[in-house]
Amino acid sequence: MEESSALTKGLAMNVLVAHASRAGATAGIAERIAATISSSGHEAVAREVAHAGDPSGYDAVVLGSAVYMGHWLKQAKAYAEQHRHALSSRPVWLFSSGPIGTSRVDDRGHDLLEVTAPQELPDLVEALRPRDHHVFFGALDPTKLSLAHRALRRLPTGRKLLPEGDFRDWQDVERWAAEIATQLSAAAREESRP
């Protein structure tokens, strides 16, 4: 396979999958992305942004956050801002973990993967010039909610807005991560040309 030959020829890329998660769903997606990229012959690690450090030591970065009330978590935005220079000067991919529920469309028929993109996405695209941004379905564990959100879920509208369950689409996660690995392998081969 192309990807494993990249590894045997010493062309493996070193990839950071930095993520911000409040209740763990996004961390799980980041870990699956790192595992998928690693299984393609590259070296990928998943780290919470608080412990991710300087991305300059990596060949490429995947940065993702949970979306709450339309926004990325502040620690993810801070990481993007603090490391803007290093991130914009290497290949970067962004992801968000947001929509919950079994429907792919909202009440108006709009694709949830499009309408739930975080509000700061245009600024992130402008600052970091990512190769792609992808929205993944997320998960909601009621035991991890604040008291106010637990109270909200006692109302029928609250339960409709915040349905309980794990809606993460692992096939979608693996497909996206495999595409990143393919692009990294192509870039590694290009760099190694005499």
Ligand SMILES: Cc1cc2nc3c(=O)[nH]c(=O)nc-3n(C[C@H](O)[C@H](O)[C@H](O)COP(=O)(O)O)c2cc1C
């Ligand atoms: C109070 C609350 C607000 C949320 N707001 C949004 C939102 O605006 N857009 C969205 O796509 N998902 C929203 N979600 C769903 C979360 O983004 C989803 O559950 C995500 O996977 C959580 O990730 P985490 O476990 O890593 O924190 C919300 C969830 C809660 C509990």
